[in-house]
Amino acid sequence: xxxxxxxxxxxxxxxxxxxxxxxxxxxxxxxxxxxxxxxxxxxxxxxxxxxxxxxxxxxxxxxxxxxxxxxxxxxxxxxxxxxxxxxxxxxxxxxxxxxxxxxxxxxxxxxxxxxxxxxxxxxxxxxxxxxxxxxxxxxxxxxx
Numbered sequence: 001x002x003x004x005x006x007x008x009x010x011x012x013x014x015x016x017x018x019x020x021x022x023x024x025x026x027x028x029x030x031x032x033x034x035x036x037x038x039x040x041x042x043x044x045x046x047x048x049x050x051x052x053x054x055x056x057x058x059x060x061x062x063x064x065x066x067x068x069x070x071x072x073x074x075x076x077x078x079x080x081x082x083x084x085x086x087x088x089x090x091x092x093x094x095x096x097x098x099x100x101x102x103x104x105x106x107x108x109x110x111x112x113x114x115x116x117x118x119x120x121x122x123x124x125x126x127x128x129x130x131x132x133x134x135x136x137x138x139x140x141x142x143x144x
Contacts, residue, residue, distance in 0.1 A: 030129075031093045034101040034121045037129045038090075045075070045083045058122055058130035079136060081109030082117050091116070099123040100132075106139055114139035 037056050044052035053075070054068045065071035075083050082088070082105070091104030105117045116139045121129040 027095075030095065030101060030123075031103075034093065034103050034119075034129050035090055037121060037131060038103060038105060038119055041131060042082060042085065042088060046085075056131050058124070058132040060132055061130075079117075079134060080111070081107045081113075081115040081136060082134060084110045086110065086112070096120070101129065116140070 041053050041056040044050070044056070050068050050072045054062075054071050057065070057071060061071070065074055085107035086109070088105055088107040091106055093104070094102045096102055099122055101121045103119045103121065105119060107115045107117060109115055116137055118135040119131055120133045122132045124130050
């Protein structure tokens with residue numbers, strides 16, 4: 001019950017962020033860097049390069065899934081629309097704070113259904129971005 005409430009709260013925060021925060025809030029270089037990380041991870045999934053896909057996960061994700069196999073098992077079970085998308089296109093971007101970016105990605109999953117994936121990425125000490133999470137749901141608007 002509590003997880004359902006937290007999920008509802010997170011969904012509301014995402015809607016508010018993308019509705020009221022201008023998409024140009026984050027710098028172009030930061031947005032491009034975040035998109036590049038997501039793009040490289042999706043391409044690694046599509047190429048079955050599991051180690052490369054895992055390399056784009058943030059340390060907090062790697063703590064929860066401490067091996068490539070455990071990470072990939074989680075991805076295969078819960079994130080097929082980003083694991084094996086038929087198509088994907090980037091949507092809006094927003095800077096959460098000076099170290100975190102939120103990026104919307106629309107995919108067509110292997111099931112032919114359109115999905116919206118909201119990625120969060122965090123700037124690492126080495127200057128690169130890593131993926132800290134993905135929230136996935138069926139796309140509300142098919143025209144995006």
